[in-house]
Amino acid sequence: KQNFADFIIASSTTNTVCTQIAPDAATCSMCKSEIFDPLSRWYRYPFTNCTHCGPRLSIIKKLPYDRQNTTMANFHLCPECQQNYSEPLNRRFHAQPTACHVCGPKAWLERADGKPVSADMFSMLDDVDAVCTLIQRGMIVAIKGLGGFHLACDATNEEAVQKLRHRKRRPDKPLALMARDIEVISEYCHITDAEQKLLESVAAPIVLLQKTIVQQLAPSVAPGLVLLQKTIVQQLAPSVAPGQNTLGFMLPYTPLHHLVLRRLDVPIVLTSGNFSDEPQCIDNQEAREKLSEIADYFLIHNRPIFNRVDDSVVRVIKEVPQVLRRARGYAPAPINLPPGFANISPILAMGSELKNTFCLLRNGQAILSQHIGDLENNLAATAYEKTLNLFLGLLEAEPNTIVVDKHPEYLSTKLGKDLAVANDLKLIEVQHHHSHIAACMAENGLNIDCKPVLGIALDGLGYGEDGSIWGGEFLLADYRGFERLGTFKPVPMIGGEKAIYQPWRNTYAHLVSAFGLDFLKDYEDLELFNFFQTKPLATFNQMMEKGINSPLASSCGRLFDAVAAAIGICREFCSYEGQAAINLEALATEYLLNDAKEIEGYQFNMVKLDTDSKFPLTYLVPQLMWQYLLTDTKQSASPALMAAKFHQGLAIAISEMVAELHQSCEFNQVALSGGVFQNKLLFSGVSDRLIKMGLEVLTHSKVPPNDGGLSLGQVVIAAARQGFCHGCADLKKF
Secondary structure, eight states, X not given: OOOOTTOOOOXXXXXXXXXXXXXXXXXXXXXXHHHTOTTSTTTTOTTOOBTXXXXXXXXXXXXXXXXXXXXXXXXXXXXXXXXXXXXXXXXXXXXXXXXXXXXXXXEEEEETTSOOOOGGGOOOSSHHHHHHHXXXXXXXXXXXXXXXEEEEEETTOHHHHHHHHHHHTOSSSOOOEEOSSHHHHTTTEXXXXXXXXXXXXXXXXXXXXXXXXXXXXXXXXXXXXOOOBOOOSSOOOGGGSXXXXXXXXXXXOSHHHHHHXXXXXXXXXXXXXXXXXXXOOOSHHHHHHHHTTXXXXXXEESSOOOSOOOOOEEEEETTEEEEEEOOXXXXXXXXXXXXXXXXXXXXXXXXXXSSBOOEEEETTEEEEOOOOBOTTSHHHHHHHHHHHHHHHHHTTOOOSEEEEESOTTOHHHHHHHHHHHHHTOEEEEEOHHHHHHHHHHHHTTOOTTOOOEEEEEEEXXXXXXXXXXXXXXXXXXXXXXXXXEEEEOOEEOTTTTHHHHOHHHHHHHHHHHHHOTTHHHHTTTSHHHHHHTTSOHHHHHHHHHHTSSOOEEEEHHHHHXXXXXXXXXXXXXXXXXXXXXXXXXXXXXXXXXXXXXXXXXXXXXXXXXXXXXXXXXXXEEOHHHHHHXXXXXXXXXXXXXXXXXXXXXXXXXXXXXXXXXXXXXXXXXXXXXXGGGGOHHHHHHHHHHHHHTTOEEEOOSSSOSSGGGHHHHHHHHHHHHTTOOOGGGGOOOO
């Protein structure tokens, strides 16, 4: 349990100034040329940088951003570097991390077992070059990068990748890849112009790319999934991304990476240096103690990392980048807020429990932290506290309002409440899905007094206004409040959180909800029936009937899990959050890429409830969908076809729900948010249909649609409510 008794927002000791922290930047073309130029004094120097590139957030201790306030303080400039640093026309003028072989940090190779490295083992230029040889020999190397350690191995060597997975305790989750250049990546993936631009950008994120296949998709079948035929010379190891038809690639973004990849014609795995679910190691000794169980060798350097910064992850949908994890290269660059937010006093939003970021509103800008991670892990919670303290100190921020999620058990909520009490600050609690929609509104430039939009927030779960679990919400919302117009029919989560990692529990609950306890009699010839017979169904039936550890949830994410398990995907267990849904999308995409026939999606029902609200609540009910799916199962339809029909049917059902709501409510804009909308098929299917209906679709590009963008929504809701207490009273029925 975390103890936040000593966590205090201290008053500034200097005059408050408008300060900004720059994100870390990928190596520029000029520095890259120098490290491969034998005549340059930066030849093969792994820490070459200039004012255009290099470490920023990862090395800063305090502002202003001067060398003495960074982890470069102990590296004193040699006369030549000092001259470059002092010349206004030099591109290294006031480049705080600038250095060279003479005066800067050094990198060296270590064995994980502590034995000395024998130079006779390698034919190499230096220790960095030796890493290339080690990777080619099937070794795992822990490499200290810009914002933390990574674990590297040959991505075409199945034995090496399996060894890495086993040691890291990461059985299934896709592994990130790095390749020397675009040409190498293009051997394995189709790259659009928008994706190439992202890969080569100063942020240099991991970009999710479609694997190259042998058939081109008809654009009308699944927009945005157009591929080219390609012959792959050397296949990647199958265990790099099992069950996926996408790969997460990035290009080298430090001189050290460029030097390591120089002689490699194949991609490498470059995954975070940690055990699964723990924060990335940033300290040399910490890495030696923890990663020696995973790595065979270490490539270490003596430039300290002060701030942990993970790699950012981006996906392009319909030629628009969608940030899935906002970290290196993006954070903490401020997001300019729309009109109306400029004169709001500073506000601190604490974010969510999973994929946490926090956000500070100041001077009409939202400053989001880098991705912190899941606060359910104690080490991540400690990192959250440290990063929060650092940001408040760096930015000399003295917020007068703290914003938290309404979930009483979130660690971020508890910390926010402690902060508010300790510092006598105003506390505002906001609903999870309203925050999703508000974040989407803010990054699309809607002003503080905008008309209500229809927000569709689809995710795994969030704490509802009524204390139940929400996750499939249709909200008429502005910044100050919302009205719940529609939702997915609530279904029990048998065993509570166990249902997140055991998808079959959701399948059983959904089928009981749709057909009653006797549904098994009608489907006893199905393999699924035999599977259920191995489970304690009588106990589960009692749990659902009496509401024992089986909270009702209107979760779209759990519906995806239920469908996946029904057709045999990750039925028994998921090793990471969202695995079943991600694999279901991959299977549906595979079908659509290989069969250009139009398909008819599974149907859903809509049921309007009588409520005391001025807007009656409408349920989206999957009973018909289950009936069609089980019929297809009886007829031995392929799982890929059933996955495609589910995606198609759900996109149609969501669009029909919007059309139904549009008849009684006036809105012209629809905001799509929540982690489920990271699903490329569903997002494209819904957005295309809404646009055809004449509606403007608002989507995410600056912050993630998942909980990583939640803190932005929290902060703008609180800002809009400054001086207002009437919430949904501002919403009108048209």
